[in-house]
Amino acid sequence: MEDDYKSFLQSLDDSQLISHISSLSQSQVKTQKDKEIIGSDAFDDSFNEYLTRHIPGVVGDEKNPKEDDEAQGVLDDTVEQNPGENAPEPINELLDELNEEFSDDQGSNDDEIGPMHGFGDYEIYFDNKHKKQQQGDKNYIEWDKTRRILQGEDEYREPIFKGCVIFVNGHTIPSMNEIHRLVIIHGGKFLSYLGAKRNATHIICDRLTPRKQQIYKNCKVVKAKWIADSVEKGYLLDWKEYRLFKEIAYDQGRLSDFHNEFALKQFNMEEDDDIEMQEDSLEEEELSQEEKEAVQERAIDAKHPDFLNQFFSKSRLHHLSMWKSDLKLQFINKVKKSKHEVSKRVTRVAHIDFDCFFATASCQKTSYDINEVPLAVSHGQTTSDVASCNYVARKSGVKNGTWVRSARRLCPDLIVIPYEFDLYEKYANCLYNYLISLNVDIYPVSIDEALIDLSDYEGDLSQWCEMVRGEIFRLTKCPVSIGIGANILLAKLSLRRAKPNGYHILETGVDDFLSTVSVSDLPGVGYSLMDKVIAETGKSSPTITDLLRVPKERLMKVLGPKTGQKLYDYSRGIDPTNLDHTAERKSVSVDINYGIRFDTHAQVEDFLSRLAVEVSKRLKNLNVVGSQVTLKLAKRDPDSPVNPPKYLGMGKCIFFNKSAKLGLPTSQPGIISSELKSLARILTIPAQELRGIAVAIGKLEDADEVKKNRQMTLNQRITKGTRTLKKIDESDFKEPLDDEIDWQVFESLPWDIKREIKAELSRRGIIQKSASSSPGPKKNGKAYLQQLLPTATTQEPKYVRIVESPKKVSPKKLSPQKRSRTGSPTKVEEDLSYDSSILNELPSSVKNEVIEDMAIRKKYKPQTLKEKFKESVKQTKVANQPITKQWIDEQPKINEVPKFQNGDIGEMIVGWMEMSLDQDGPHNDDVEMFFEYLKCLKFDKIKRVEILISKEIKYYKSIEAMLGPKHCTALKEWDGVVDRIRKLNIF
């Protein structure tokens, strides 16, 4: 539990953390004032207990759920009252009574969410429900919401089951009633009785019978735990993980005899509701249009909380990257153990690599003959990437990384087979374990590929190759090829010659060998460099021989100094790179350029939080902290269609990067998330236009080192140049934000909460770690705005993390109207992998898709000098545009209200208002400071703040009946604030 709370704290933004503390403080103040301390745990329980004792006719024992039929069937038509309207008032009284009754009850205060039990309220409700189930559900949701507000719980429930239509069959745990409740309060629809099961998106069922299997064989039949787990997690889990039927697709064998027997018994015991089900198909009720859309919109894009997991589990490139970094780690450790030898130049390198690795491995799960049929590993059938294709397919010109559709064009018989990530891992282990057993220096290149230092090997190289190839094939039934050369470059080129299923030892005749090599085969030469070399040599597929004719100066000028030098060396067989695995990692990043489809900025921020959590996880695994945060956003190219050819793909995009320096290196999700959100604000890309988001943490340091150093020389570090602290001196730092936290209130919190919060604050550098006790009492119990405002808008500056130097913010740059890279190309000239004449004959729709894909891969750059010029003109035009009201409105609005660097002013205001309601309105100091802040804002922002506050007031007035007289006074004060803002706006 404590750990839970700790990680909960860590997941918060700075602003969220502060307001969390405030909310704790607030409730604490309140309860103390009333001489009551009621933990939410005890509260929940007693509340339900109270209800079950006081409301006649209720047997609210959730541990012995009533028979499903009883609960569903007894519909009391005579009770027509609407609990949604009538419940609040009596409940309010109940709450007050309760507070007295249980005033001694010292509950622990650290469980904000409360257990998922005690549903007496639900049962009461359903005993009185209407015959119209759906109306009843709606009322219950309202009633539940009201209850939550009254109980001070978070009124909002994640609409986990939005778009789901749930039907429960037979007895389940949790009970059908409970499932019903959970589903509807989380935005789902429940088909309760005799309903249109055909409309159900999921059938919940815990017990398998042969009949059910038959009837539901085409349905998503899911165990009840799916519901419970999803609610607990707060988002919809993958139903497949909870399917009742065994994976028929993969395991086609019959159920075992034992299983059948067991199932048969079950079947006989079960009440026969299945027949009923077939009969009532006439009685189907239609889903509303809205619900149908919701059901349709089941696509999992980045809005879905489980998106990252699902995406990563299926992304080959993610796997490749993770495997690679794991391997690097593994072999760094190896070197530390034997850190003797001083890096001597290697003289012989072996490069070993599985032939068409994924294809070979995946093929083993099929009955295809890898040597006869053209195969490709891929998820889809058209715009899906070919991860790996076998050599039969390569004969037709298919390459790794092309789209299946393009591959099919070259090789119409191509057969697509699925990924088998586990198998790849297994075989890679075989490879690496075997190499380890050889007791040689291993330098992992990728999952299927490694370099080996053979400088000191004195035996016969051919024999060595045959031995290694033989052993690995014996272990995996996958062929590897080996290339040997005097350096990394030559080993790589040699390997290329060796493939498939062979080896090549390059010792003599290097120049002859090189002369035949194509420039595009050189490592580090991709489409972009290739284009330049083509332009320079005048050949369409230049070889090393062609490259040799270009003088070094020319290469360096055209390609840049380093790249030019590299190609110059490479063309002569020179590669100065030494084998070295001691290289420390310099950055950690998470890139998502798939499935990014957002409607609102709130969704974007949500996703950023999740990315922050992910990147934080990775930092912690590596035990490093970083002080630079970089956000990279991909914006749909204006010329590109809203929906790119690849489903949920990114299409052609323009990238925008922004990085921020942190005051202290960190690995904490909350801090990172804060920073990301503020970077996102600076980049101002409309949520709808986003197609990719990447987060990188740089300036890495060892976490333990930093911890040690910070304790020792906290003060020295401040003046260090690498830390960017704004206008700060030591005294500012020594007691940072101290007076922004109300220590009196803080002290009254339960000790364990205090401990966790304190730890979290000090981790963030907001308070000093050694601060063992809080300073003396300050001010009064009122909530202070200072503790919510990230930094003072007036007076002395406080500790602030720098995002960018303020003067750098030129109004023009705020909205990146950067160049679009291309016009709309209609004709394809020439391309390495596409014959332009064929391409030009394609239907234009397909052609454009192919062009789009090529543009993404940078194979194809339609940009000419002329267009470049046009763009720069366009750019200037944009920059010179007068700033009109309309222009402002057109600018992407990342937020409804402006934000400070470290938090959302909107959230802050809402929080402030909420808090102030319990305290006769806002504190005067706060109001003054607030206006100081407002004065700094632009007109439209102020307007938005005004609207926000008005809306909030309206909301509170709408529930005025439930508020006390005190609250009304507070609201009046807020009315005054709004008036004042209006006056501000006049000037």
Next chain:
DNA sequence: CCCAATTGGTAG
């Protein structure tokens, strides 16, 4: 000239 920030490119 330096530097940092940003953009581009590559491999598997």
Next chain:
DNA sequence: CATCGCTACCAATTGGG
């Protein structure tokens, strides 16, 4: 249904002093 377009790192460019 589609589909799962990641990620570390180097180099070049840009734009400031």
